[in-house]
Amino acid sequence: MYFTYTFIxxxxxxxxxxxYLVxxxxxxxxxxxxxxSLKIPQLRRAIWVHAVSVGEVKAVEQLLERLRQQFPEKPLVVSxxxxxxxxxxxxxxxxxxxxxYFPIDIPWCVRRAVERVDPxxxxxAETEIWPNFLRACRRRGVRVVMINGRISDRSxxxxxxxxxxxxxxxxxxTMIGMQSERDRQRIEAIGADPRKVTVLGNLKYDAVASTRNVENALASLLIRWNPLWIAASTMPGEEELVLDAFGQVLNMHPGLKLLIAPRHAERFEAVAEIIKGRGLEMVRRTQLISGNSPVLLLDTIGELAALFQYATVVFIGGSLVPxxxxxxxxxxxxxxxxVFGPHMENFRDMVRLFLETNAAIQIQSANQLAPAISNLLSNPQHASDLGRAAFAVVQQNTGATDRVLQILEPVEAPR
Known part of the structure; x- marks a missing residue:
């Protein structure tokens, strides 16, 4: 089966x-x-943490800090x-x-990487299942631990x-740590040994809050932009829906400003054209001159988390499209x-907690977006109550990092 997998x-x-080349x-x-062919020196007995993208890296940031404290003499690497x-x-x-970057899961690629890192x-982090990589680690006697594992309905x-x-x-x-009891049941149903599986919770609740300084010009602009609607991490087909809703809400709240942050950098130009096509004045973050425009396109990476502090209301993208x-x-x-739409499948358990505690609003269609935003702007007490409940959910569900470190202790013990 390994041969078939590798061939395909x-x-x-x-x-x-x-x-992909083009x-x-x-x-x-x-x-x-x-x-x-990693551009790093030959390492010895390193601790290797793999986190796919921005969200996963932020989720393990506190874990990385604790690992650095616990094993100061060991090389600590992140792919x-x-x-x-x-x-x-x-x-x-x-x-x-x-x-x-994590190697392609072809035997000779992963073998070279593993030999260089010598973990x-x-x-x-998360459910990354790379058979040839795992096999290479087993052959070298390397302990491999999954944390923050989850299995979506589709997967x-x-x-x-x-x-x-x-x-x-x-x-x-060596160990498989899942986010929830449902995830534990699912990974056992597809073959994981129950003796190796445990529920550790979601490390994203422990993610370090952004301490990035906001550039003075941008901060000065956003302080004046009140009320401000942030449409975060929008996906293809969603910007049009957000702009339609924005136009409707402006009728009730003519002073409203919109910050729209596409999820992927390669879409910045396309989203700029969509905004221009609606006849809306727009300023790009990378060309910040004045704040007279009603729309700000955040065409940078890594700034969004620090900008939520200026928001009056937030819409979570990727949720009005599947x-x-x-x-x-x-x-x-x-x-x-x-506020988020119906398609939050990748955050199933998190969304359940927020909705059960009245800490967020879920709409079922794009037609409900404008009324939901307008209602929050018209009812600041309701908006404040939602925000406090959301913060409480975060506070009540921290601790996954501590649980991960506890299971790593026996893993490390035999070294």
């Missing part, structure tokens, strides 16, 4: 490489790392799969010794088709009222 993966990479040329500088994740990880060079332990259906093989793959994990939604915790930490 390699064939897929060969067939799609010309497309469509995502920015990824070319990352290919050396992905092929296993990611995306350039944005790499930027965030590299920004923590005060505690992380090296950062690089004593690998910690994988569960796919994994069940290959659960017999996954049973063998899961044997290569892409699974995005993390609500960053605006919740700022006690902001949060």
């Amino acid at each position: 993966l390699a064939l897929g990479l060969v067939l799609t490489f010309p497309y 469509r995502f040329r920015k990824y070319l500088p990352t290919m050396a790392d992905r092929l296993g 990611t799969a995306t350039p944005t994740g790499q930027q965030v990880a590299h920004a923590r060079s005060d505690i992380v010794d090296h950062t690089f 004593e332990m690998v910690i994988i 569960f259906s796919r994994y069940r088709l290959v659960r017999r093989w996954l049973r063998r793959v899961f044997e290569d994990y 892409t699974g939604g995005h993390n609500v915790l960053e605006p919740a930490r700022q006690s902001k009222p949060i």
Whole structure:
């Protein structure tokens, strides 16, 4: 089965490489790392933490700080799969010794990477299942721990088709830490050994709040922009819906401003054209001159979390289109009222907690977006109550990092 998996993966990479070469040329500088040729010195007995992108890196940030304190003499490295994740990880060079891109799951690629890092332990955030990588670690006697694991409805259906093989793959994990009881049940149903599985909670509740300083010119603008609606991490097909709603809300709240933050940097230009096509005046974050325009396009990476403090109301993108939604915790930490759509499948348990405690508003269609935003702007007490409840949910669900460190102690004991 490993041969079949590797053959299909390699064939897929060969067939799609010309497309990605043209469509995502920015990824070319990352290919050396992905092929296993890491631009780092030869390490010895490192602790390797893998976090796919920005959200996962932020989720493990506190864990990284604690690992640095607990194992000051060991090399601490972080791998990611995306350039944005790499930027965030590299920004923590005060505690992380090296950062690089995770290798493609082809045997010779992962073997070269594992040999270069020479890890004593690998910690994988979220449910990243790379059979050849796990196999390479097992052969070198490397302990591999999954943390913050979750299995979505869509992934569960796919994994069940290959659960017999996954049973063998899961044997290569030393420990498997899941976010919730449902996630634990699901990973056991697709082959994980129940003796290795435990529920640790969601590390994203422990994520370090943004301490990034907001540039003076931007801060001065946003302080004056009151009320301010932040549409965070929008996805294709969503900006049009947000702009439609914005136009409607302006009739009731003519002073409203909109900050729109596309999820992916490669869409900045397209979103700018969408805004211009609506006849709206717009200012881009990278071309900030004046604050007379009603719309600000946040065309930078890494600033959004620090800007939630200025929001009057926040809409979470990726939720009006079927892409699974995005993390609500960053605006919740700022006690902001949060609105999201029906498609929050990737944050199922988190959303349940927020809705059960009246800490957020879920709408079922784009037609409900304008009324929901307008209602919060018209009822500041209701908005304040939502924000306080959201902050309380965050406070009540921290502690996953401590639980992870507790399970790492026995893992480390035999070294």
